[in-house]
Amino acid sequence: MTSLSLRKIAASGCGVAELIGARLTCRPAARESATGIAPGRRAALLPGHDTAARRRQPNLRGSPMEPNESLGHKPVLLNEAVECLQCTPGKTYVDGTAGGGGHSRAILERTAPNGRLIAIDWDDHALERVERALEEHRDRVLLLRDSFARLPAILKERNIPAVHGILLDLGLSSFHVDDPERGFSFSQPGPLDMRMDRRNPVTAADLVNTLSQAELAELIYRLGEERQSRKIARKLVRARAEAPITTSDRLAEIVVAAIPPERRTRLRHPATRTFLALRLAVNRELEQLQAFLDGVLDCLHPGGRLAVISFHSLEDRLVKQTFARWARACHCPPDWPACRCDGQALVRPVVRKPIVPPPEEVRLNPRARSARLRVVEKVERR
Ligand SMILES: C[S@@+](CC[C@H](N)C(=O)[O-])C[C@H]1O[C@@H](n2cnc3c(N)ncnc32)[C@H](O)[C@@H]1O
Numbered sequence: 001m002t003s004l005s006l007r008k009i010a011a012s013g014c015g016v017a018e019l020i021g022a023r024l025t026c027r028p029a030a031r032e033s034a035t036g037i038a039p040g041r042r043a044a045l046l047p048g049h050d051t052a053a054r055r056r057q058p059n060l061r062g063s064p065m066e067p068n069e070s071l072g073h074k075p076v077l078l079n080e081a082v083e084c085l086q087c088t089p090g091k092t093y094v095d096g097t098a099g100g101g102g103h104s105r106a107i108l109e110r111t112a113p114n115g116r117l118i119a120i121d122w123d124d125h126a127l128e129r130v131e132r133a134l135e136e137h138r139d140r141v142l143l144l145r146d147s148f149a150r151l152p153a154i155l156k157e158r159n160i161p162a163v164h165g166i167l168l169d170l171g172l173s174s175f176h177v178d179d180p181e182r183g184f185s186f187s188q189p190g191p192l193d194m195r196m197d198r199r200n201p202v203t204a205a206d207l208v209n210t211l212s213q214a215e216l217a218e219l220i221y222r223l224g225e226e227r228q229s230r231k232i233a234r235k236l237v238r239a240r241a242e243a244p245i246t247t248s249d250r251l252a253e254i255v256v257a258a259i260p261p262e263r264r265t266r267l268r269h270p271a272t273r274t275f276l277a278l279r280l281a282v283n284r285e286l287e288q289l290q291a292f293l294d295g296v297l298d299c300l301h302p303g304g305r306l307a308v309i310s311f312h313s314l315e316d317r318l319v320k321q322t323f324a325r326w327a328r329a330c331h332c333p334p335d336w337p338a339c340r341c342d343g344q345a346l347v348r349p350v351v352r353k354p355i356v357p358p359p360e361e362v363r364l365n366p367r368a369r370s371a372r373l374r375v376v377e378k379v380e381r382r
Contacts, residue, residue, distance in 0.1 A: 072174060072175070073100035073102065073175055074102070074174070074365040074367070074368075075099075075100070075102025075103050076169065076361075076367065076371045077309055077355060077357055077361070077371055077373045078103060079106075080373055081103060081167055081309060081373055082103065082106045082167075084305060084350055084351070084355075084373070085107065085167060085307055086165065087110035087111045087165065088115065089112060090111070090114050090115060091111060091115050091116075091165070092115070092160070092163045092164055093111065093115065093116070093163060093164060093167070094118045094119075094148075094163050094165070094167070094299070095117060095119045095120065095167050095169075096120050096148030096166060096167065096168045096292070097120070097148065097167075097168050097170060098119040098126060098127070098130040099121060099130070099173040099175075100126070100130070100173055100174075100175060101133030101134055102133075104117055104130060104133070104134055105134060105137070108134065108140060111140075115140065116141070117134075117137075117140060117141050118142045119134065119141055120144045120145075120151075120154070121145065122145060122146060122147050122197035123145075123197060124145060124198065125175065126173065126175065127145050129175070130143060131143055147288055149287075149289075149291035151292060151296060151299050152296075152298055155299055162298075162299055162300055162301040162304065163300065164300075164301055164304045166304070166307070167307045167308075167309075168289075168292070168307070168308045168309065170285070170289065170308065170311060170315055171310075171312075171315075172279070174367065176196065180248070181193075182194070183203070183204060183247075183248045184248070184275070184279060185248055186249065186251070186269055186271045186272075187249075187252075187269075189248065189249040190247065190248050190249075191203075191205070191246065192205040192208065192247055192248050192250075192251055193205070194275075194279045194283070195282055195283065200282070200283070204279070205245065207278060207281060208240065208251060208278065209240050209244045209245060213234060213236075213237045216232075216233035216236055217232070217233035217234075219277055219281055220232055220273070220278075221277075223276065223286075223314070224272075224273035224274055224275075225314075226273035227263075228259050228260075231260075232254075232258040232274055234258070235255070235257060235258035239254045251274075252271040255270060255271040255274045256269075256271060276312065286314060286315060289319070290318060293319070293322045297326070297346055302378055302379065302380040302381065303378065303380065304378050305350060305377045305378075306375065306376050306378070307373060307374070307375045308374050309371050309372065311370050311372075312370065316354070316372050320354075323347065323349065323374055326345065326346040326376065327345050327347050327376065328345060329345055330343055331345065344381065346378065346379065347378055347379060348376065349375070350376060350377050351373075354373055354374050355372070356371065356372060357371055
């Protein structure tokens with residue numbers, strides 16, 4: 001198991017730096033927690049947790065995205081996202097994270113009768129669902145199993161010079177969390193998998209059973225912003241010496257045992273941040289997002305819009321900083337020694353502040369509570 005997994009990780013080109021996302025500047029104590037709940041909003045969202053004592057009662061029932069909250073996937077910020085894309089008949093759009101087909105369907109409805117949609121998801125099960133959900137519009141949809149990071153290549157391979165709007169709704173769908181076989185849930189036993197694209201050779205079990213203690217601690221700290229990362233890594237290494245860690249519930253138990261009771265909070269399951277870190281690493285989510293952002297402006301017509309819905313602070317920060325750089329007159333990457341651009345902004349922000357879901361949407365769909373929608377419009381070159 002160990003040497004095979006190490007070979008798989010090596011073959012996938014991931015050192016721990018790549019898994020963590022080497023181009024990211026990760027700071028601990030981000031604005032949002034790993035659950036994505038901004039500290040100032042917690043009281044409103046979770047009434048009755050106002051004393052420190054109550055806050056320390058551990059939550060061992062499940063994460064904010066655990067199955068009791070969802071039946072199928074409810075699209076988040078649906079109207080807001082589709083409005084911002086200015087969907088127009090006759091034009092072409094991309095949904096880079098088709099998931100359950102909710103946003104895709106809304107785009108198709110608003111672009112009827114002749115707008116076109118390229119719907120992408122790297123999860124084969126998701127694509128099957130999307131195909132069913134979009135059945136009535138099938139002659140206007142191109143369904144692709146691929147990564148949105150490859151969008152420039154996807155368009156080039158099909159001789160599509162550019163599109164009029166692109167949407168990303170990042171992360172997991174409720175279908176992932178609700179299916180114990182996918183290994184994302186810490187309250188339901190399942191194989192420790194966590195791959196969204198099951199062609200990916202590396203699972204969470206591979207990482208947990210083969211990375212060194214120092215690498216595990218670094219990964220859990222950087223990607224999960226988990227302050228107890230060293231303790232957790234130590235426990236994981238001890239536990240795997242007894243038997244490889246192969247199930248999501250055993251991983252959760254080990255992490256819970258590693259976190260001192262006084263460090264637990266009733267706001268989230270103690271394993272939330274560790275699960276988040278592993279999931280981000282297995283799917284190289286920040287790297288995918290960075291690669292997408294590096295190429296996406298070439299995929300848009302002038303006047304075309306890009307809308308991104310993110311769910312945690314690391315991905316939101318990447319989007320926010322990139323959009324801010326594009327909107328400045330000089331938009332050279334920060335590590336270039338001198339300005340090499342022509343001093344024109346590449347985009348215009350469509351909204352100054354991120355759009356967040358209204359309280360009613362959060363009440364009906366708690367998963368929406370950490371969502372942030374940012375939108376820019378590509379500007380016409382002078
Ligand atoms: C939050 S769900 C999207 C839900 C969808 N907007 C809806 O309304 O049903 C995110 C989806 O994006 C997919 N995904 C995540 N990263 C991806 C990537 N790099 N390339 C393609 N699909 C990705 C996941 O497999 C998942 O199905």
